[in-house]
Amino acid sequence: MQRLAAVLAAPADDVQVELHFSRDEQGIGTMHGHYQTNAPLICQRCLEQVVVLLDSECDVGFVESDEAAKQLPRLYEPVIVGEEPLDLISLIEDELLLALPAVPMHPQETCQHPPGYRPETAELEEKSEKPNPFSVLAKLKRDT
Numbered sequence: 001m002q003r004l005a006a007v008l009a010a011p012a013d014d015v016q017v018e019l020h021f022s023r024d025e026q027g028i029g030t031m032h033g034h035y036q037t038n039a040p041l042i043c044q045r046c047l048e049q050v051v052v053l054l055d056s057e058c059d060v061g062f063v064e065s066d067e068a069a070k071q072l073p074r075l076y077e078p079v080i081v082g083e084e085p086l087d088l089i090s091l092i093e094d095e096l097l098l099a100l101p102a103v104p105m106h107p108q109e110t111c112q113h114p115p116g117y118r119p120e121t122a123e124l125e126e127k128s129e130k131p132n133p134f135s136v137l138a139k140l141k142r143d144t
Contacts, residue, residue, distance in 0.1 A: 001093040007100065009049045010040040017092060029062040030076060035095050041104035045111045056099035060091070 005011065015037040024030050035056045043050040061076030063069045069078035079091070105111060 004093050004096055008040055009042050013038045031060040033058050035092055043106050043111060044103050045105050050104055050106045052101060052104050054096050054099045056095045058095050
């Protein structure tokens with residue numbers, strides 16, 4: 001899983017995978033997948049490594065064309081299959097990539113912030129340094 005490895009801070013644990021294949025009441029070939037692994041990422045607060053549990057599930061409906069994919073019930077993600085065999089590893093990798101958090105972070109109480117960083121004063125400093133963009137409007141309102 002080269003695409004997943006490229007975004008990780010270190011090699012991940014083994015991926016636990018459960019796949020259940022069946023046909024639903026409409027005769028559509030389906031797969032229910034559950035994927036789980038620990039992913040080492042970089043915390044965006046302290047820039048240290050944080051291990052995030054990736055736990056993802058998906059329900060796939062196998063179809064043969066784009067037209068059939070449009071007719072698929074919304075419960076299923078369409079996967080178009082043809083004469084080539086399905087690449088399950090790529091499918092699992094896609095699901096794990098989608099499960100990655102947008103901003104990985106330690107819990108705030110355990111995160112080691114950079115030296116001198118205090119979240120409560122950082123917010124106050126930001127607010128006090130920025131001029132109020134509506135102060136001109138307030139002056140115009142008083143003048144009228």
